[in-house]
Amino acid sequence: MERLALLEQQAENKQIDLFYADESGISQQGYGPSGWQFADETVSITGRHGKQWNILGLLHRDNKFYLKTPTLKISL
Numbered sequence: 001m002e003r004l005a006l007l008e009q010q011a012e013n014k015q016i017d018l019f020y021a022d023e024s025g026i027s028q029q030g031y032g033p034s035g036w037q038f039a040d041e042t043v044s045i046t047g048r049h050g051k052q053w054n055i056l057g058l059l060h061r062d063n064k065f066y067l068k069t070p071t072l073k074i075s076l
Contacts, residue, residue, distance in 0.1 A: 021057065025054045053069065055069050
């Protein structure tokens with residue numbers, strides 16, 4: 001936390017531009033949520049393998065936001 005405080009102080013003094021970064025991914029692969037079913041009932045979700053789309057975001061304290069994604073064609 002001391003390093004972050006130092007960076008935030010430098011940003012306040014206009015010595016650096018400080019951005020916060022986060023990444024995420026969106027996938028076509030199916031998932032299996034939890035739920036209830038009756039004993040004689042079959043419940044299923046068909047999964048399929050697909051591409052993953054990765055996203056990187058940079059956010060500045062004055063609400064400047066930059067988003068980067070790779071070029072990817074997704075067919076559904």
